[in-house]
Amino acid sequence: DVKVTQSSRYLVKRTGEKVFLECVQDMDHENMFWYRQDPGLGLRLIYFSYDVKMKEKGDIPEGYSVSREKKERFSLILESASTNQTSMYLCASRGGPEGYTFGSGTRLTVV
Amino acid sequence: GDSVTQMEGPVTLSEEAFLTINCTYTATGYPSLFWYVQYPGEGLQLLLKATKADDKGSNKGFEATYRKETTSFHLEKGSVQVSDSAVYFCALRGGGQNFVFGPGTRLSVLP
Numbered sequence: 001d002v003k004v005t006q007s008s009r010y011l012v013k014r015t016g017e018k019v020f021l022e023c024v025q026d027m028d029h030e031n032m033f034w035y036r037q038d039p040g041l042g043l044r045l046i047y048f049s050y051d052v053k054m055k056e057k058g059d060i061p062e063g064y065s066v067s068r069e070k071k072e073r074f075s076l077i078l079e080s081a082s083t084n085q086t087s088m089y090l091c092a093s094r095g096g097p098e099g100y101t102f103g104s105g106t107r108l109t110v111v
Numbered sequence: 112g113d114s115v116t117q118m119e120g121p122v123t124l125s126e127e128a129f130l131t132i133n134c135t136y137t138a139t140g141y142p143s144l145f146w147y148v149q150y151p152g153e154g155l156q157l158l159l160k161a162t163k164a165d166d167k168g169s170n171k172g173f174e175a176t177y178r179k180e181t182t183s184f185h186l187e188k189g190s191v192q193v194s195d196s197a198v199y200f201c202a203l204r205g206g207g208q209n210f211v212f213g214p215g216t217r218l219s220v221l222p
Contacts, residue, residue, distance in 0.1 A: 004154070033209075040119065042200065042214035043155075058209075090154055099145070100210065102154030 003027075006091050006103035013110050019078040021106050023091030030095070032074035034058075034066065037088040037105070049074055081110045113138040113205045115213035123219045124191055132186040132216045134175075134201035142203040144168075144177055144184040145210070149198040158186075158199070191220045 007022040025032065031050055035043040035058075045058030047066040055066050063085060067075040074093075078085055088107050092100040117134040124130060136142065143162045147155040159168030164179035173188045184201060201213040 040214055043212040045209060048209065092155075099157050099160070100147075100155070102147075102156070104152070104154045 004091055004093050004101050004103040006089075006106050008106050009104065011106060011108045013078075013081050013108065015082060015110060017078075017081050017110075019081045019108065019110075021076040021078075021089055021091075021108070023074045023076070023103055024072050025074075025093040025101070026072065027093070027095060027101075028071065029093040029101075030071070031093060032068065033092045033094070033100070034064075034074065034076045035090045035092065036060070037090055043090065046076065081108075083110050086110045113142065113203060113211045115201050115203055115211055117199075117201045117213035117216055119214055119216060121217040121219060123221065125221050126193055127190045128220075130186070130188040130191045130195075130218070132199055132201075132218070134184045134186065134213060136182050136184065136201075136203050138182075138203055138205045138211075140206050141179075142205040144175070145202040145204070146173070146175055146184070146186050147200040147202060147212075149200065149215070151197070155200060191218070193220045193222050196220045 004025045013019050033048040034046040044060050049055050049068045065077045090105045091103040114137045145160045146158040148158045149155045159170040161168040161177035167176045175186045198215045198217050200215045202210045
């Protein structure tokens, strides 16, 4: 089975800190995605990547950046964390035209 | 743009009750349709899918039929169990490569 691993389940950070969320997949998938999940809003796409060193903005990229230096790893970066970035962050990968595999999520709290 | 609407819930049912979670979509062309499930503390898992009109997806006792005439993909199960308690997301994949998710419906099944 494809595994998508997110490095932290829970994080608490202070306002203004730089935050790194790491995601690793083990099935050589080209496509990787970062979503945030908020009650009543469902999943919103932040950034995605179709290949190494390639990135595309999703629907809500403001305040975020990403890095894809290796095919298996896709990092989400909060340059200066703010309280409105408190959320559940989900990483996903996809190897073909159908179906995502999601990680377990990182619940980030910014205080 | 493409969008997915689903009943937000929460939905609370007794064990062995019949479940329907409504999902309707707006999309150009002929999207593929999906239901994902998120159990507490976990990421999303693919539950079932349908790729063309009148297709029925099924898995673990859940079913959904792709109805192009009503642009719907309602999720049903004849007899729910406590272990079905989760958040259910309807999603579509349209002409582009990315998915669009609904807001999710929380289901609680009481013993």
